[in-house]
Amino acid sequence: MEYGQISKQIMEFQKLTFTNCFNAVVLLQDQATSVMSRTVQQNTWLPEQGQKMIQSWVDTCRQERERFRTFVDDGFSYVETCFSIEKPVRKTAKKAKAVKKKKVAKAKKQSRKF
Numbered sequence: 001m002e003y004g005q006i007s008k009q010i011m012e013f014q015k016l017t018f019t020n021c022f023n024a025v026v027l028l029q030d031q032a033t034s035v036m037s038r039t040v041q042q043n044t045w046l047p048e049q050g051q052k053m054i055q056s057w058v059d060t061c062r063q064e065r066e067r068f069r070t071f072v073d074d075g076f077s078y079v080e081t082c083f084s085i086e087k088p089v090r091k092t093a094k095k096a097k098a099v100k101k102k103k104v105a106k107a108k109k110q111s112r113k114f
Contacts, residue, residue, distance in 0.1 A: 008083045015076045022069060029065065033058050 036058070040051055 004083060008080075011076070011079055011083065018072060018076075022072075026065065029061070033062075 036054070040046055040054055
């Protein structure tokens with residue numbers, strides 16, 4: 001197996017792992033937000049301004065979470081482009097042997113002339 005292919009598979013595994021972990025964190029945060037939102041709405045002692053501040057905090061956390069996700073996805077995309085750059089194709093063993101035989105034959109012909 002080629003080293004580039006192994007590296008690409010490792011990177012894909014890391015991307016999948018990140019996606020799954022991130023989705024788990026999103027579910028956890030959304031559940032916590034839901035519980036906190038219901039608690040705040042049921043408590044009459046919290047002023048309207050406090051409720052707006054809490055909602056603003058929740059929205060900011062959600063926006064930053066998505067911004068972080070975008071940064072990580074951009075990083076994975078960059079790495080994928082690095083792995084997708086094609087390398088020059090190497091000659092196969094048969095072609096290399098054929099070329100070598102031709103060179104040897106040519107050298108023999110030239111040595112016979114002298």
